[in-house]
Amino acid sequence: MGLYYPTTKTQTLIGSKSGTTRTAVTLTASYDVANKTKTFETSGYSKLNLDVLYTMGSAETANSIELRPEGSPDGTNWYRLANESVSAGTSTLDAREFSFVGVDAAAATISIGIDVFYKYVKISVKETGVASSFGTVYCEGTLAGK
Numbered sequence: 001m002g003l004y005y006p007t008t009k010t011q012t013l014i015g016s017k018s019g020t021t022r023t024a025v026t027l028t029a030s031y032d033v034a035n036k037t038k039t040f041e042t043s044g045y046s047k048l049n050l051d052v053l054y055t056m057g058s059a060e061t062a063n064s065i066e067l068r069p070e071g072s073p074d075g076t077n078w079y080r081l082a083n084e085s086v087s088a089g090t091s092t093l094d095a096r097e098f099s100f101v102g103v104d105a106a107a108a109t110i111s112i113g114i115d116v117f118y119k120y121v122k123i124s125v126k127e128t129g130v131a132s133s134f135g136t137v138y139c140e141g142t143l144a145g146k
Contacts, residue, residue, distance in 0.1 A: 001113070003122070004146070005047065005144035005145050006031070006146055007045070007144070007145065007146040008142055008143065008144045009043070009045065009076075009142070009143045010087045010142040010143075011112060011140070011141055011143075012124055012138075012139075012140050013038040013040070013050070013140060013141045014035065014036060014037075014038055014123070014137055014138065014139040015137065015138035015139065017138075017140070019031065022053055022070040022140075023138065024053060024137055024138040025054065025135050025136060025137060025138075026135075026136055027065065027107045027125065027126060027127035027134045027135050027137055028127070028134060029126055029128065029130065029134075030103035030124060031061075031066075031068055031124040031125070031126050031129065032124055032127055033126075036048060036124060036125050036126065036137075037122060037124040037125075038122065038123050038124075038139075038141075039075065039120060039121070039122045039129060040073075040120065040121060040122075040137050040141070041119060041120055042116045042118065042119060042120065042121055042143060043143070044118055044145065044146055045142045045143035045144060045145040045146060046115065046116050046144070046145035046146075047113065047114070047115060047116060047143070047144040047145055048113070048114045048115075048116050048121060048141055048142070048143055048144075049111060049112070049113050049114075049141065049142045049144070050067070050110075050111070050112040050113075050114065050123065050140070050141050051109070051110075051111050051139070051141075052065070052067065052100075052109065052110040052112070052138070052139050052140040053107055053108075053109055053137065053139075053141045054102060054107070054108050054110065054135060054136075054137050055105065055106070055107040055108070055135050055136045055137075056102045056104065056105045056106075056127075056133075056135040057105065057130065057132070057133025057134050057135045058105050058133055059105070059131075059132070059133060060102075060104075060105060060129075060130060060131060060132075060133055060135065061102075061103070061104055061141065062101055062102065062129060063101075063102050063103075063127055063128065063129040063135060064099050064100060064101045064102065064127065064129055065097050065099070065100050065102070065110075065125060065126075065127055065135070065137060066097055066098070066125065066126050066127070066128060066146055067071055067097065067098040067099075067100075067112070067123065067124070067139075068080070068096075068097050068098075068120075068123070068125075069081045069096060069098075069114055069121065069122070069123055070121070070122040070123075071116075071117060071118030071121055071122075071138070072118055072119065072120040072121075072122065072126070073118055073119055073120075073121065074119070074120070075119070075120045078122060080095040080096060081093065081096040081114070081120075081140070082094065082095065083095075083096045086138060087107075098112055099128075102135070105135075114145070116145075123139065123141070125137050125139065
């Protein structure tokens with residue numbers, strides 16, 4: 001039996017959607033580029049699921065899409081989410097970033113679950129390993145909780 005959340009809210013974060021047709025945007029090699037970054041209010045929800053459709057450029061192989069989540073209490077000051085690793089009782093924190101390596105130019109779908117602690121979340125994407133042709137991305141977020 002899965003978890004039950006009484007309220008969910010789904011929204012397009014990167015790209016656009018009309019009915020069930022998803023329209024991706026072309027990636028770049030940098031974060032924080034117009035239309036590759038989305039800031040949104042979490043409205044008291046406690047979970048965020050990101051559904052990502054990633055397609056490498058034609059003739060590209062083994063490129064990666066990178067996704068960087070950040071949180072903010074006020075929508076102005078941003079904080080990277082952390083990953084924790086523990087060794088001999090010592091916690092080491094690293095800034096969280098998700099990386100997905102593609103296999104070929106075929107579309108790949110990825111689903112990423114994130115706990116939400118902040119009033120605002122920002123999602124940014126970029127592509128690495130590009131030889132000549134950048135790929136595309138569409139990202140949809142579903143907030144759950146309350």
